[in-house]
């Protein structure tokens with residue numbers, strides 16, 4: 333039956349859409365037909381897929397007829413506009429935008445973290461010919477920074493509990509789509525010629541600069557939209573929404589754009605609920621599917637955006653006890669006593685994480701959700 337599916341990408345010409353094409357091809361996603369959609373501007377464009385060329389069509393409500401699963405990455409307003417038509421046509425949406433992420437009837441899923449959310453009862457379901465069970469009408473892909481963070485924190489939460497996490501992100505230009513990447517490249521070239529063109533996509537010059545994330549700040553919380561997403565989406569994915577505050581992971585975030593083309597980095601300070609050693613933290617991370625530990629202190633080999641670019645795995649390194657809990661002289665003394673840094677029990681740790689936000693943070697996660705749905 334999966335081989336008879338008609339699937340679609342809405343936003344196929346965009347930064348995420350193009351990666352979806354690659355993921356579907358690389359993972360040999362079963363289907364009979366793949367249709368590509370974008371705005372009317374791109375209608376007629378040919379995109380390569382599995383050795384042939386597919387023609388992009390203009391996305392309309394009627395175009396969704398006959399499609400079984402549509403991977404949407406065309407922005408929130410388009411998902412909101414087309415969701416009712418998709419439901420009428422029995423077309424399941426897997427959406428990369430933030431339109432429905434916090435809707436209680438829409439599962440928000442990272443397949444390695446909360447696959448059960450896909451089968452939890454929800455009042456927005458479709459009865460489709462390709463599944464014996466009703467399937468969710470819409471499944472939301474979390475924010476890219478959230479996915480990358482939770483790939484690293486979830487195994488630690490499972491093994492030791494997480495009381496608190498302080499997150500600082502270093503986010504790539506392509507997180508703002510193809511136009512974000514273009515602005516970084518154009519401004520860098522212009523800067524090297526001694527020119528300073530006015531920013532168009534971002535609110536600050538991007539070449540040789542970094543700045544607070546380009547989303548609006550809520551005057552009531554002081555958090556920008558990206559920071560708020562990391563905090564609230566984590567709570568939903570971990571199923572902590574109805575828990576009293578003391579039982580939830582307390583999370584705060586500072587989100588920053590850096591002049592990197594692709595892959596987000598995150599520095600995270602965590603407080604565990606139970607003591608662990610760096611060795612145990614590293615082992616829990618290494619055993620989690622989709623995580624690769626890159627943590628060699630001797631050679632200074634740690635995650636970087638370039639190492640993470642084009643990779644399905646989220647890279648984690650710089651795993652070390654929090655030196656604000658065990659001061660460096662105390663840490664050094666304990667390390668000498670125990671023959672190294674990795675066997676000191678502690679509740680606080682620092683980590684550095686890098687993940688390709690176009691892949692695991694968007695396209696790959698969406699395709700993995702589709703794979704789970706058709707299983």
Ligand SMILES: NC(=O)c1ccc[n+]([C@@H]2O[C@H](COP(=O)([O-])OP(=O)(O)OC[C@H]3O[C@@H](n4cnc5c(N)ncnc54)[C@H](OP(=O)(O)O)[C@@H]3O)[C@@H](O)[C@H]2O)c1
Pocket residue numbers: 342343344345346347348349369370371372373374375391404405406407408410428429430475476506507508509510511689690693694
């Ligand atoms: N970039 C990331 O790292 C990332 C990560 C996670 C989630 N997301 C989310 O994924 C979505 C897409 O992001 P992106 O970075 O791929 O953006 P992008 O590069 O700007 O691409 C946007 C896509 O949407 C299409 N589109 C725009 N207006 C349309 C319309 N009226 N009708 C149909 N299609 C339309 C564009 O088609 P044309 O080429 O014809 O304009 C293009 O294919 C956004 O909701 C974003 O927040 C992005």
